[in-house]
Amino acid sequence: MEKIGLKKQVYELLNNDSTTIGSKIVQGSIILLIILNAISLIFESIPEIRMEYIDWFVSFNLFSIFFFTLEYLLRMWTITCNPRYSKAFSGRLRYGLTSLQLIDLLAILPFYLAFIHFDLRILRLMRIFRLLRVFRITKYVSALAIVVNVLKRKSSELAIAAFLLVFLLFIASTAIYYAENSAQPEAFSSIPSSMWWSVITICTVGYGDIYPITLMGKIIGGILAVIGIGFFALPTGIISSGFSEVLDERKEERKALELSQLHHSTKCPCCGREKE
Incomplete structure (x- = not known):
């Protein structure tokens, strides 16, 4: 019984739905450490600062890895x-495959891969997963949790919008290739290379590094x-409607x-006296 009680206490401390003081302290510490990791990653990319404070960066990263590893194991x-997730094996497996737990794992995995025979080029690429620690804040901040909820709810609509974007890029790149290739064989050498122009044009950025010079190209x-x-x-309208739906549901x-609490209250809402 004592072991079960300890497990329950640790679960309450790590669970962001808990309202205990200890849980708020733990969650606040995790949020602070995630933010500090993001700041550390930014300053570590500056060569002068990295060389001067290399020992501090190494020590802080080791502490963060230990902390997040311990938190990951305690959650599991x-x-x-x-x-x-009450079943010992299948429950933990399903929980470990959830998006937030995968983010936790990817945030600490590059550190441990350094101790095995692994391609160092891939390891350097995987260091970008350190940025995923920032996204773990969504576990603890309710406002960010609303954003995640909206994206999950509107995932199918956003997927359709993304498909339309890819389709539009393909059509535009093909059209501009045939319109401009003969006039600018280096700038529009192939359909894949023309996609860069399509992207910056659809986004209305227009860097000016590649632009059409033929009449048909300008029309396209x-x-x-x-x-x-x-x-x-x-997608802006899709996300906005999702926010409206979620916020309306929360109000309801x-x-x-409030009505349930008022119904079960033993005091009169008008005078404050105990009901008979």
Whole structure:
């Protein structure tokens, strides 16, 4: 019983739904460490600062790896306290494959890969996963959790918008290639190389490094720029509607909770006296 009680206590400390003081302290410490890791990663990229404070960066990274590894293992150990993951093996496996736990794993994995025979070029590439520690804040900040909830709810609509974007890029790159290749064989040498122009045109950035010079190319560019302005309103509208739905649901839940508390209250809401 004592072991079960300890596991439950640790689960409550790590669970962001808990309202205990200890849980808030633990969650606040995790948020602070994630933010400090992001700041450290930024300053470590500056050669002068990295050379001067290399020992501090190494020590801080080791401490962070130890802290996040311990937190990851404790979460995997205590997750069976959650009814959704109550089974010892399959429950932990399903929890370990959730998006947030995979982020936790990818954030610490590059450090441990250094101790095995592994391609160092791939290891340097995987260091970018240190940035994933920032996204772990969504576990603890309710406002960011709303954003994640909206993206999950509207994932199918956003996927369709992404598919339309890829389709538009392919059509635009093909059209501009055939329109400009004969006039600018170096700038528009192939359809894949033409995709860079399509991307910056759809995004209405227009760096000016590649631009059409033929009449047909200019017409395609003008049409694509206009489509790009309207296209980005599509995912914006999808996400905005998702926010409206989630916020409306939260308002309804709060109203229902207030009515439930009022219904079960033993005091009169008008005079404050005990009901008979």
